[in-house]
Amino acid sequence: MAKAFMDERFMLANETAAALYHKHARSMPIIDYHCHLNPREIYKNRKFANLTELWLEGDHYKWRLMRANGADEEDVTGSGEDYAKFLAYVRAVQAAAGNPLYHWSHMELRMFFGVDELMHERNAPAIWDKVNAQLGESGYGARDFLLRSNVEVVCTTDDPADTLEFHRKLREDGDFPVKVLPSFRPDKGLEINRPGFADWVSRLGEVCGMEIRGYDRLLEALEARVAFFHEAGGRVSDHGMEYVPYAETTRAEADSIFKKALRGERVSEEEERKYKTCTLVHLGRMYAERGWVMQLHMNASRNNNTRMYQRIGPDSGFDSINDSLIAAPLSRLLDALDKDDALPKTILYTLNPAQNHVIGAMIGNFQGGGIAGKMQFGAAWWFNDTKEGMLAQLKTLAELGLLSRFVGMLTDSRSFVSYVRHDYFRRILCSLIGEWVENGEFPDDDELLESLIRGICYGNAKRYFEF
Numbered sequence: 001m002a003k004a005f006m007d008e009r010f011m012l013a014n015e016t017a018a019a020l021y022h023k024h025a026r027s028m029p030i031i032d033y034h035c036h037l038n039p040r041e042i043y044k045n046r047k048f049a050n051l052t053e054l055w056l057e058g059d060h061y062k063w064r065l066m067r068a069n070g071a072d073e074e075d076v077t078g079s080g081e082d083y084a085k086f087l088a089y090v091r092a093v094q095a096a097a098g099n100p101l102y103h104w105s106h107m108e109l110r111m112f113f114g115v116d117e118l119m120h121e122r123n124a125p126a127i128w129d130k131v132n133a134q135l136g137e138s139g140y141g142a143r144d145f146l147l148r149s150n151v152e153v154v155c156t157t158d159d160p161a162d163t164l165e166f167h168r169k170l171r172e173d174g175d176f177p178v179k180v181l182p183s184f185r186p187d188k189g190l191e192i193n194r195p196g197f198a199d200w201v202s203r204l205g206e207v208c209g210m211e212i213r214g215y216d217r218l219l220e221a222l223e224a225r226v227a228f229f230h231e232a233g234g235r236v237s238d239h240g241m242e243y244v245p246y247a248e249t250t251r252a253e254a255d256s257i258f259k260k261a262l263r264g265e266r267v268s269e270e271e272e273r274k275y276k277t278c279t280l281v282h283l284g285r286m287y288a289e290r291g292w293v294m295q296l297h298m299n300a301s302r303n304n305n306t307r308m309y310q311r312i313g314p315d316s317g318f319d320s321i322n323d324s325l326i327a328a329p330l331s332r333l334l335d336a337l338d339k340d341d342a343l344p345k346t347i348l349y350t351l352n353p354a355q356n357h358v359i360g361a362m363i364g365n366f367q368g369g370g371i372a373g374k375m376q377f378g379a380a381w382w383f384n385d386t387k388e389g390m391l392a393q394l395k396t397l398a399e400l401g402l403l404s405r406f407v408g409m410l411t412d413s414r415s416f417v418s419y420v421r422h423d424y425f426r427r428i429l430c431s432l433i434g435e436w437v438e439n440g441e442f443p444d445d446d447e448l449l450e451s452l453i454r455g456i457c458y459g460n461a462k463r464y465f466e467f
């Protein structure tokens with residue numbers, strides 16, 4: 001007999017899994033140490049006019065699904081009517097068997113709006129009306145979604161030249177208990193060959209009150225901004241890397257390459273690797289000095305569709321998985337910092353699941369320093385935050401390292417209702433551990449299991465990041 005769709009035992013494989021989830025995982029607070037939420041919208045407690053604004057604005061996961069189902073771009077990112085866009089998404093979801101968005105979308109409707117209707121074209125008008133009626137009431141602003149999700153900390157993604165105005169205002173607001181902290185994302189300062197690099201350097205100089213004409217001044221400016229972020233509560237950096245660079249160089253050579261780029265000249269691939277290597281090593285030392293966590297997101301292939309990039313811009317759903325080799329350059333990059341005992345706590349993410357074992361083994365090379373889980377194999381990311389992707393990451397970490405020290409899930413999202421992904425992850429985690437217990441592969445010990453589940457869901461991140 002078929003089980004009911006998404007019942008109380010949803011994704012929980014057995015009685016032990018259900019007990020672990022309901023006793024330990026379900027109620028844990030959330031530390032969202034990497035997301036793309038807008039701090040201005042949090043400060044303003046943004047209200048959403050309808051479900052399209054809440055669900056589809058800026059969510060490239062959903063846009064990809066809609067395009068795959070044949071939706072016209074006007075009803076994806078264009079000027080189509082909001083209801084037409086919502087209906088296009090509903091049509092895509094009803095066709096999305098096996099895609100995590102099928103589950104997430106139903107979970108979001110249930111968790112935040114008490115809507116149990118199946119997402120289907122025939123139910124679309126009722127869902128639209130029920131949710132929109134609630135969005136018009138109090139208690140459904142951006143802050144409210146964070147509070148209702150039991151979020152304790154949010155780390156946004158911020159450029160070094162950002163003023164962090166709304167982070168400061170949120171810190172001064174004694175009425176909002178969620179910590180909203182900045183993350184240092186200096187990608188624009190590393191991507192020396194991308195259009196706009198010189199303009200970004202100029203903007204960084206203006207924020208720092210200096211003119212940046214050479215590499216030493218660039219490092220001085222970055223150091224000042226790291227200190228500024230630290231003062232604002234930032235304890236995390238984040239780097240998006242299409243490939244992992246490593247090439248031996250000198251500071252003088254990095255200066256020459258930097259000046260070449262400022263003049264608008266194209267630097268070679270080898271020069272780019274040298275510049276990135278030198279800059280990443282200097283940044284890593286800055287992070288280590290302050291006790292920060294460095295996050296490296298590796299192997300995304302971005303902006304693959306030139307026509308759509310020119311029409312819509314970046315982060316529009318035209319990114320995919322890269323297959324560049326990471327083992328050798330990543331080893332050398334981490335070792336360059338470790339040689340001087342300047343390797344910060346580090347989380348490594350790969351978008352290519354074929355490299356799970358590379359990462360799982362790599363972190364073991366640089367553990368230590370009296371820090372439990374100093375080096376982390378990051379949560380299944382982006383195209384991998386599926387049921388099978390999460391299981392693969394958890395199993396690889398368990399087989400090659402210490403699952404019990406894992407800092408757990410993150411949202412990596414621009415959506416205020418995406419916190420159901422933590423619940424999704426927790427169900428998968430409890431199901432995996434429950435299977436081990438019922439198969440006699442792990443002891444049925446309440447104290448041991450409570451420590452394991454609560455640690456991965458919350459406690460490990462609390463200790464690791466020290467927010």
